[in-house]
Amino acid sequence: MIELAGIIILGILSQWVAWKFKIPAILPLILIGLLVGPIAAEFLSSDGTKWIEPIWNGEKGLFPGESLYYFVSLAISIILFEGGLTLKRSEIKNVGPVITKLITLGSAITFFGAGIVAHYVFNLGWELSFLFSGLIIVTGPTVITPILRNIPLKKDISTVLKWEGILIDPIGALVAVLVFEFISVDGGSGFTKTALMEFGKILLFGTTFGFTFAHALAFSINKKMIPHYLLNVVSLSAVLLVFVLSELFAHESGLLAVVVMGMVLGNGKLANLKELLYFKESLSILLISILFILLSANINIEDLLLLYTWKTAALFAIVVFVIRPLAVFTSTRKSKLKFNEKLFISWVGPRGIVAAGIASLFGSKLIKQGVEGAEYITPLVFMIVLGTVLFNATTARLFAKMVGVFLKSSDAILIVGASSPARLIAKYLTDNEKRVILIDSNKNFIQKSLKAGLEAFEIDIYNQDLTDNIELNDVGYLIAMTGSEAVNKFAVDSFSENFGEKGAYRLATSEEILRKNISIDEQRGFFTPKDDYINLSEAFRDNPKIYEVEIETEADYNTMTTKLFNELKSVLLFVKKDDKLYLMSEFEKEQLAKDNCTLIYLGKNVEVIKPNK
Numbered sequence: 001m002i003e004l005a006g007i008i009i010l011g012i013l014s015q016w017v018a019w020k021f022k023i024p025a026i027l028p029l030i031l032i033g034l035l036v037g038p039i040a041a042e043f044l045s046s047d048g049t050k051w052i053e054p055i056w057n058g059e060k061g062l063f064p065g066e067s068l069y070y071f072v073s074l075a076i077s078i079i080l081f082e083g084g085l086t087l088k089r090s091e092i093k094n095v096g097p098v099i100t101k102l103i104t105l106g107s108a109i110t111f112f113g114a115g116i117v118a119h120y121v122f123n124l125g126w127e128l129s130f131l132f133s134g135l136i137i138v139t140g141p142t143v144i145t146p147i148l149r150n151i152p153l154k155k156d157i158s159t160v161l162k163w164e165g166i167l168i169d170p171i172g173a174l175v176a177v178l179v180f181e182f183i184s185v186d187g188g189s190g191f192t193k194t195a196l197m198e199f200g201k202i203l204l205f206g207t208t209f210g211f212t213f214a215h216a217l218a219f220s221i222n223k224k225m226i227p228h229y230l231l232n233v234v235s236l237s238a239v240l241l242v243f244v245l246s247e248l249f250a251h252e253s254g255l256l257a258v259v260v261m262g263m264v265l266g267n268g269k270l271a272n273l274k275e276l277l278y279f280k281e282s283l284s285i286l287l288i289s290i291l292f293i294l295l296s297a298n299i300n301i302e303d304l305l306l307l308y309t310w311k312t313a314a315l316f317a318i319v320v321f322v323i324r325p326l327a328v329f330t331s332t333r334k335s336k337l338k339f340n341e342k343l344f345i346s347w348v349g350p351r352g353i354v355a356a357g358i359a360s361l362f363g364s365k366l367i368k369q370g371v372e373g374a375e376y377i378t379p380l381v382f383m384i385v386l387g388t389v390l391f392n393a394t395t396a397r398l399f400a401k402m403v404g405v406f407l408k409s410s411d412a413i414l415i416v417g418a419s420s421p422a423r424l425i426a427k428y429l430t431d432n433e434k435r436v437i438l439i440d441s442n443k444n445f446i447q448k449s450l451k452a453g454l455e456a457f458e459i460d461i462y463n464q465d466l467t468d469n470i471e472l473n474d475v476g477y478l479i480a481m482t483g484s485e486a487v488n489k490f491a492v493d494s495f496s497e498n499f500g501e502k503g504a505y506r507l508a509t510s511e512e513i514l515r516k517n518i519s520i521d522e523q524r525g526f527f528t529p530k531d532d533y534i535n536l537s538e539a540f541r542d543n544p545k546i547y548e549v550e551i552e553t554e555a556d557y558n559t560m561t562t563k564l565f566n567e568l569k570s571v572l573l574f575v576k577k578d579d580k581l582y583l584m585s586e587f588e589k590e591q592l593a594k595d596n597c598t599l600i601y602l603g604k605n606v607e608v609i610k611p612n613k
Contacts, residue, residue, distance in 0.1 A: 003052050003062055010036070011289025022150060024143040024389050026292060026353050030382065033296020042301045052297045068294070072361050075287040077243040077258045078236070079357065080173050082284050084262020085276070099160055101331035103168045107137045109327040111175065117318050121311050122380070124373045127183045131362065132377060134179045135355045136319065136384050138172030139165045143350040147392050151400050151473060152407035155435065157341050158471045161348060173354050177255045178203075180362045183371070198250075206253035209246040210260025213238060217261075218268050232279040255358075288353055295360040296382075303379045315380070316387050324349045340403040347399050350388040355381055410476030412437065414466075414499050416491040417482035418445035418456055421540040421602065425481075425573060426454050428546045428600070432581060437472065440482070461491055467498045476502035477583070483533045485509040492525075503586050508532045524589045531571050539571045539603045546573070549599045557594040570603020 010032050018025035036051040045051065054062045063071055114133035118124050124132070144165040148158065181202045217238050220226050226234050239258055246257035270276070325346035332342050359381035366374035400406040413429060415422055418440035426436040426449070438449050438456040449456035459466065466472065478500040480488035488506040496504030505527040513532050528536070551557045564570045575587040577597040582590065 006036075007052060007062075007290055007293050008286075011286070011293055014293075015285060015289055018146065022146050023393055024146045024350065024352075025288070026143060026356065026385065027389050027393070029289060029292040030296045030356070030386055033293040034299065036293070037297030038299055038301040038304060050297060052293070054294045054298045062294070068298070069361075069364060072291065072295070072357075072364075073254070074240060074243065075291050076357050076361055077255060078239060078287060079284050079354065080255055081239045081258040081262040084259045085266040096159075098332050098335045098337065099163045099167065102160070102164050102328070103171055106164075106327035106331040107168060107171065107175070109330060110137050110323055113323040113326065114319055117315060117323070118380070121315050121318075122373075122376060124376060125371075127179075128366070128371065128373050128377060131176065131179045131183060132380055134172065134176040135359050135362075135377075135381050136351050137168060137175060138352055138355045139168055139349055143352040143389055144348070147348065147350060147389075147396050148473065149467065151397050152410050153344075153400065153405055153473050154341070154407065155412075155471055155474065156337065157344060157405060158473055160337075160345055162471060165352075173358060174256070174259050176355075176358050176362070177259070180358075180365075181253070181256070183366070201250040202253040202256065205246050205250035206256030207260050209242050209249070209253075210257040210262075211264055213242045213257075214261040214264035214268070218265060218270050221270060232276065235276055235279075236283070288357075291357055292353070295357070295378075298360070299379065299382070303375065306376060307379050307383050312380075312383060316384065319384060320349070320388065320391065341405055343403050344400055344405045347403075348392050348396055350392045351381075351385045356385045407474050410474050410501050411435070412472070412475045413477040413479060414439065414472060414475045414495075416440075416461065416478070416480040416487070418442065418449045419481070419483065419537070420544070421536050422481050423449055423452060423454060424540065424544060424546065424602070427452060428573075429581075430454060434581065435474065437475065439466070461487065461494070466495055472499065475499040478504040479527050479583075480504075480506035481527055481533065481536065482507075483537075485533075503583065503589075505583060505585055507536065510534065524585045526585055528571050528573065528584055529588070530565055535569075536571050536602070539569065543570075543602070543604050545605070546600060546602050547605055548576075549601075551597050551599055552595060554594040557597070557599070560599055564599070564601055564603065570601045572599065572601045574600040576600060 011029065014028035014032055015025050017023075017028045033052075037053075038050070040051040041048055052062070054068050062068070111130065111133045114136055115126070115130040118132045119126055119129035122129075144161055148161060217235065220234075221231065239261065242257050242261055243254040247254040265276075325343075328346040329342055332345070337345075360378050363374055363378035363381075366377065397406070412435040414437050415426055416439055418426075418438040422438060423445075426438055429436045430453075436455065438446070438454055439459045439461070440446055440449075440456070441458065441460040443458055446456045446458040457469075476499070478492065478496055480491040482488055482491075485507075488509075492500070492504045492506045505525060507528070508526045508531060510532050512526075513530065513535070531539075549560060551560060561572065564572055572584045574584060575582045575597050577587070577592060581600075582592075
């Protein structure tokens with residue numbers, strides 16, 4: 001009981017440590033597992049036993065006999081199902097040719113290159129060599145995101161790395177599953193007729209069960225045959241049912257079935273897909289926390305000593321410094337990416353949770369089958385995972401500065417709220433060569449933003465941690481302009497530290513507008529000094545255009561701002577001075593000279609003010 005509770009506590013503690021220090025969770029999880037497992041047995045325990053003993057085939061331990069094997073199989077099936085849910089056909093089409101080539105051509109180069117190297121360096125059989133290479137195709141967002149979270153990069157670089165990790169996760173898992181299944185059939189006897197028939201059965205039953213049950217579950221959910229409070233647990237039960245049934249009809253087809261099931265559901269018309277994803281994500285975090293402490297603790301010191309050779313360093317160096325760059329530079333050939341950007345993408349390629357988890361499962365299965373060299377699979381993949389995560393976590397920021405992709409100034413603008421006035425303001429800023437990102441939980445607002453050619457994301461700031469989005473690393477301004485005063489305050493309070501480096505602003509509340517004694521310092525925290533959402537909306541409703549007026553002297557500035565505030569009931573937005581665009585509050589705060597500038601506002605046109613073209 002103490003050991004089981006300890007695993008859960010240590011797992012969640014590892015997740016918290018990863019969040020606190022902004023590192024991939026897999027790093028503390030595996031290190032703690034090694035500490036309470038083989039390291040404790042060898043150096044810390046007086047009787048040579050592990051502090052946590054997950055015995056696979058012994059008579060005692062947390063999971064005696066076959067039970068740990070079954071637990072790992074079911075846990076990996078749930079994790080892979082979640083990965084399948086995130087793989088969207090539309091995303092593969094829309095993310096661009098560079099990412100498409102990275103997850104196809106780049107994966108093929110990694111697969112064949114690493115397989116050949118593993119065969120000749122460690123003298124593994126071809127089947128095991130290609131199983132190893134299939135496992136290390138996977139990078140994954142859970143390891144990429146924490147590493148890049150605090151490195152300001154151009155959007156193109158962040159986008160490539162983010163979507164490569166998201167899309168390649170289930171694809172790499174699928175490749176590894178298929179390679180393993182081919183090795184397993186007919187005892188790994190190669191390209192025999194029986195082996196090919198068994199492999200065909202695995203493909204047939206895996207895809208059939210996954211496809212059929214996905215449609216059945218989607219039909220049941222959409223027809224409201226399942227009550228809302230049972231939705232998540234029924235979905236979980238369906239995943240486990242598909243896995244077990246597929247395994248009964250064709251041994252080793254279960255993982256393929258759940259990946260296919262996830263992909264079909266993720267690309268179908270499922271009304272509750274977001275809710276399902278949130279539940280599966282939380283469950284995956286718990287399972288991953290338990291799983292990797294168990295798997296790391298299950299490794300013996302003899303397994304680690306297998307890596308105590310120059311061959312390990314040679315394999316790691318070739319994978320990181322030869323195969324990864326070759327895959328990236330081949331995939332990005334003739335793209336718009338510059339040489340230094342390609343170099344940085346080549347440098348960042350940490351392997352993730354799916355690779356380590358499946359490696360432990362497959363390695364143990366193959367050892368039981370008596371496959372020669374199978375004892376190398378788990379420690380080799382763990383070495384690649386730990387090595388690449390440590391390597392990238394410690395060098396990525398420095399390397400970004402060395403090759404010149406580190407943004408010295410974060411000038412992008414994040415606008416919380418995508419209403420009509422917000423879209424108009426975002427369009428003006430975009431036309432003036434500013435990067436603007438709109439976020440809103442209103443799907444209709446986001447669709448209108450995208451149709452207008454604006455960058456927009458459907459996000460509920462209460463349910464999603466924006467700081468995980470590495471595509472927002474170049475954001476320096478935060479502007480909250482929703483119709484909810486509570487949301488605006490929450491956005492500024494919660495995210496100004498991450499996205500408000502240059503300034504965090506919000507619309508004033510109705511109560512603040514009515515107060516006559518509001519201080520200048522308080523006004524400087526507002527997007528517009530004297531306007532709330534109602535004023536902004538009314539100004540847009542009456543005159544949905546943005547105008548510019550040239551100012552020559554400070555007296556003209558004072559006269560015009562007073563007139564715009566009081567007579568025209570317009571909303572002052574920006575000031576342009578010396579070819580630099582300032583938010584109105586920012587301009588006032590900087591205490592710049594108020595002559596020879598341009599006032600930009602939303603509202604009624606007058607003769608002295610010419611419309612912005």
